[in-house]
Each structure stands twice: as C-alpha cells, then as structure tokens.
Amino acid sequence: MLEVKNLVKSFGKTEVLKGISFSIKKGDVLSIIGSSGGGKTTLLRCLNFLEFAESGTIAVNGNVIYDGKEKDKMSDQYIREMRLHFGLVFQSFNLFPQYTVLKNITLAPTLLKTDTPENIEKKALELIEKVGLSSKINNYPCELSGGQQQRVAIARALALNPEILCFDEPTSALDPELTGEVLKVIKQLADQDMTLVIVTHEMSFAKEVSDYIIFMDNGVIAEQGTPQEVFEHPKSERLHAFLQNYQS
Amino acid sequence: MQLFLKVTLSLLEGLSTTLQIFGLTLLMALPLGLLISFGSMSKLKIVKYPIKTLIWIIRGTPLMLQLITFGLGPGLLGFKGVNLFYAVIVAFVLNYSCYFAEIFRGSIESIPKGQYEAGAVLGLTKRQVFFKIILMQVVKRIIAPMSNEFLTLVKDTSLANTIMIYEITWNAKRMMNSEHILWPLFYSGAFYLAFCGILTLIFGYIEKKLSYYKV
Numbered sequence: 001m002l003e004v005k006n007l008v009k010s011f012g013k014t015e016v017l018k019g020i021s022f023s024i025k026k027g028d029v030l031s032i033i034g035s036s037g038g039g040k041t042t043l044l045r046c047l048n049f050l051e052f053a054e055s056g057t058i059a060v061n062g063n064v065i066y067d068g069k070e071k072d073k074m075s076d077q078y079i080r081e082m083r084l085h086f087g088l089v090f091q092s093f094n095l096f097p098q099y100t101v102l103k104n105i106t107l108a109p110t111l112l113k114t115d116t117p118e119n120i121e122k123k124a125l126e127l128i129e130k131v132g133l134s135s136k137i138n139n140y141p142c143e144l145s146g147g148q149q150q151r152v153a154i155a156r157a158l159a160l161n162p163e164i165l166c167f168d169e170p171t172s173a174l175d176p177e178l179t180g181e182v183l184k185v186i187k188q189l190a191d192q193d194m195t196l197v198i199v200t201h202e203m204s205f206a207k208e209v210s211d212y213i214i215f216m217d218n219g220v221i222a223e224q225g226t227p228q229e230v231f232e233h234p235k236s237e238r239l240h241a242f243l244q245n246y247q248s
Numbered sequence: 249m250q251l252f253l254k255v256t257l258s259l260l261e262g263l264s265t266t267l268q269i270f271g272l273t274l275l276m277a278l279p280l281g282l283l284i285s286f287g288s289m290s291k292l293k294i295v296k297y298p299i300k301t302l303i304w305i306i307r308g309t310p311l312m313l314q315l316i317t318f319g320l321g322p323g324l325l326g327f328k329g330v331n332l333f334y335a336v337i338v339a340f341v342l343n344y345s346c347y348f349a350e351i352f353r354g355s356i357e358s359i360p361k362g363q364y365e366a367g368a369v370l371g372l373t374k375r376q377v378f379f380k381i382i383l384m385q386v387v388k389r390i391i392a393p394m395s396n397e398f399l400t401l402v403k404d405t406s407l408a409n410t411i412m413i414y415e416i417t418w419n420a421k422r423m424m425n426s427e428h429i430l431w432p433l434f435y436s437g438a439f440y441l442a443f444c445g446i447l448t449l450i451f452g453y454i455e456k457k458l459s460y461y462k463v
C-alpha cells in the first residue's frame with residue numbers, strides 16, 4: 001500500500017537520502033533502525049511532507065502522491081490533503097501546551113470538520129481510553145509525565161484516521177521506566193493491523209512487532225529483511241557492528 | 249487646603265493628558281508593532297533590512313531626541329501650525345512599536361519549530377496553526393516583557409513636558425513655580441506610583457489567569 005521509490009534528499013551539498021526504495025503492505029509494521037545521522041528522521045519527514053525530496057516518488061494505494069520532479073508545483077491545499085494519508089508521532093511529543101488532553105485530540109478534526117462535534121468528541125474519548133488516559137481528559141500537558149504525553153500524541157495522530165502512522169523514536173525522550181507504557185500502546189496498534197512505520201532504537205521491541213526491518217546507514221538502505229534475517233543473520237559488517245552496540 | 253485642592257485639580261488635568269498619551273500609544277503601537285515584527289522576520293530582504301534599520305535607529309536614539317525631532321522639526325522646516333500633541337503621539341507610537349516589535353519577534357521565534365510541524369502534519373493551514381496554536385503561546389511569553397514596557401511607558405509620558413504638553417509633570421512644575429512650593433513634585437510621583445500599581449495588579453491577574461499551562 002505504501003511504495004517509496006528512489007527518494008533523494010539533500011541539505012545544501014550533503015545528500016542525506018541517497019535513493020531510498022521500499023514498499024509495505026496494508027497492516028504491515030516496518031521498523032527502521034540505524035545509527036544517528038543516517039537519515040531516518042529525514043525519511044519520515046519526507047513521507048509527511050515536512051521535507052521535500054528532490055527526486056523519487058511516494059505512492060499510496062497505487063496512486064503517486066509525491067513526485068520529486070513536481071515538488072514545486074504542489075499547492076498548499078494539495079500538500080495538506082496528501083499529508084492526511086500519514087500521521088506522525090514526534091520524538092518530543094509536541095503537544096499543544098495551552099489545551100487539555102481532550103482538546104489536543106479534537107482540535108484538528110474540529111478545524112478540518114471531519115465529523116460532527118459530538119462524534120469527534122466521542123471518538124476522542126474512545127482513543128483516550130485506548131491509550132489508557134481516561135482519568136486525564138481535562139489535564140494539561142504540563143501535568144502529564146513524558147510517557148503519558150506521548151500516548152496523548154499517539155491518540156491525537158489517530159484521531160484523523162491516518163492510513164499509515166509513523167513514529168520517530170517515540171521513546172527516546174523518555175525515562176527508561178516510561179518506555180514500556182508507550183511501546184505497549186504501539187504494540188496494541190500493530191496487533192489491530194494498523195500500518196506502522198517505526199524509527200526506533202528499541203531492538204527487542206522492533207524484533208517483536210515488526211514484519212519487516214530496514215537498516216539505514218549514511219542515507220542508504222544498507223540491509224533489509226524480516227526481523228529474523230536482520231537480527232539473527234546480519235550480512236553486512238556495518239549492521240553487525242551496529243547490533244553489537246545494542247547487545248549490552 | 250485650598251492650595252491642596254488646586255494642585256490636585258491641576259494634576260488630575262495633567263493625568264487626563266497622560267492617560268491619552270498612554271492609551272493612544274498602546275492602541276496604535278501594539279498592532280503596528282506586530283506588523284513591524286512580521287516585517288523584521290520577512291524572507292524578503294527588501295522588507296527585512298529597512299525594517300531592521302528602522303528598529304535600530306529608533307531603539308538606538310533617545311526617546312527625548314525623537315520627541316524633539318517630531319515636535320520641533322516640522323516647525324523649523326517651515327511647516328507651521330503642527331499640533332504638538334499629535335507630534336508627541338507619533339513619536340511615542342513609533343518608538344514603542346519598535347520595542348513591541350522586538351518583543352513579538354523574540355517570542356514568536358522562541359516557539360519551538362515542533363509546534364508548527366505538529367499542526368502541519370495534522371493537516372492544518374498556516375493560518376490555523378498561527379491563530380489556534382502559536383498565538384496563545386506567544387501571548388503567554390510576552391506578558392512579562394510587556395508589563396515592563398507598559399510601566400516604562402507610564403513614566404516616559406512625562407518626557408512630553410519638554411515640548412510643552414501639559415501632562416502631570418508639566419502641571420506639577422507649573423504649581424511649584426507659581427506657588428513656590430516643592431511638594432507637588434512628590435505628589436505627582438504618587439500619581440505615577442498609583443498608575444503603575446494598578447497596571448502591576450492587572451498584569452499579575454492576567455499572569456495568574458494564564459498559569460494553567462506552561463510553554
């Protein structure tokens with residue numbers, strides 16, 4: 001359902017993505033691993049139209065929604081519509097501090113008029129329950145722990161029914177004892193057959209939930225395969241060394 | 249007692265002028281300041297640099313000098329009958345909008361990029377992002393520096409007495425000279441103190457109102 005072909009993205013003279021291609025099916029969970037600076041965040045940002053690749057294409061359900069050749073011809077409205085195929089959960093949560101948990105989740109659907117106000121609120125409450133925060137509906141982000149904030153951010157992204165939900169190191173900013181609650185929510189989404197793209201350094205988690213793993217290194221996909229292939233039988237020296245680092 | 253009443257009335261008269269300068273300056277300098285701050289953040293160099301230069305000149309020279317320029321300049325250049333009060337307002341508005349612009353720019357730029365991006369990936373327009381997400385965070389951040397500026401403005405209005413605007417300080421000086429007494433000076437100080445006291449209370453109230461969230 002998602003097909004990325006030959007994505008190339010540079011910042012100034014440095015090429016950060018050097019031709020990335022992969023595809024995933026509906027309901028798949030793809031994890032992207034790799035050391036810092038490899039281009040993982042940039043790839044997710046390209047999928048969410050926060051960065052625009054110079055060349056390459058992104059297709060969803062067989063329709064090319066992004067083509068680097070035409071990147072200057074897209075209207076703001078087109079970009080906004082295409083973005084809605086994807087959701088993005090940031091490393092730093094980025095909740096809106098002046099709004100309650102509930103309002104954080106209902107804000108975008110309300111502004112986009114995706115449904116009636118009653119239905120939007122009903123759905124938001126369901127999502128809040130799903131991420132286990134029913135007792136915090138009327139709290140403000142500053143009153144929540146990092147793990148709770150990240151769970152609200154996940155609910156906020158889900159409120160728009162994205163076809164593909166992307167996570168950029170969702171637990172990297174959390175204290176170790178809080179990562180579990182967030183991973184549990186993501187696991188739950190994976191079990192419900194949501195299509196997920198997860199950038200993560202949680203190797204055992206990636207191994208457990210993923211259908212497919214991509215190892216990115218220096219802007220290229222250095223190795224890819226099933227969790228079994230990638231974690232048990234790494235072919236390249238780089239991946240081998242990378243995994244060694246995460247053993248301890 | 250009669251003298252005290254006379255001085256009080258005179259200072260109250262001055263207060264009305266002071267309030268006019270204060271009110272009109274805020275009324276015009278706040279929106280103009282926001283506009284100037286947008287200009288100073290513009291991607292267009294021909295907008296950005298002239299505005300930055302203006303801000304530099306206005307903030308880099310004494311308000312007193314600007315008041316004299318606008319007050320006496322037109323007359324010396326041959327434009328007769330320029331209303332001094334308007335000249336004072338122009339000088340204050342120009343001066344304060346540049347300070348406000350820097351406060352606005354500082355707080356707008358201090359809002360994390362992630363807030364804009366979180367709004368963008370939720371499919372919101374740039375306008376929605378600014379008005380529904382960014383603005384309230386900016387408001388929160390400008391409260392403290394704004395309260396400083398408001399207090400400074402209260403006291404700066406007294407500079408208008410140098411070009412013959414009959415505000416509080418002018419009237420206090422007139423009473424001192426005509427009655428040969430010192431105390432109207434301190435009495436006028438009490439007016440400023442009370443004015444600033446009220447503003448401080450108002451700002452304290454707003455700050456408390458907004459304390460339910462942190463940015």
Ligand SMILES: Nc1ncnc2c1ncn2[C@@H]1O[C@H](COP(=O)(O)OP(=O)(O)O)[C@@H](O)[C@H]1O
Binds near residue numbers: 011016034039040043
């Ligand atoms: N906005 C940007 N401007 C310039 N360079 C950038 C920008 N964003 C990322 N980079 C560079 O691109 C490279 C890849 O970054 P990133 O995608 O964040 O990698 P990762 O998420 O794998 O750590 C890094 O070298 C980084 O410095």
Ligand SMILES: [Mg+2]
Binds near residue numbers: 037042
């Ligand atoms: Mg990253």
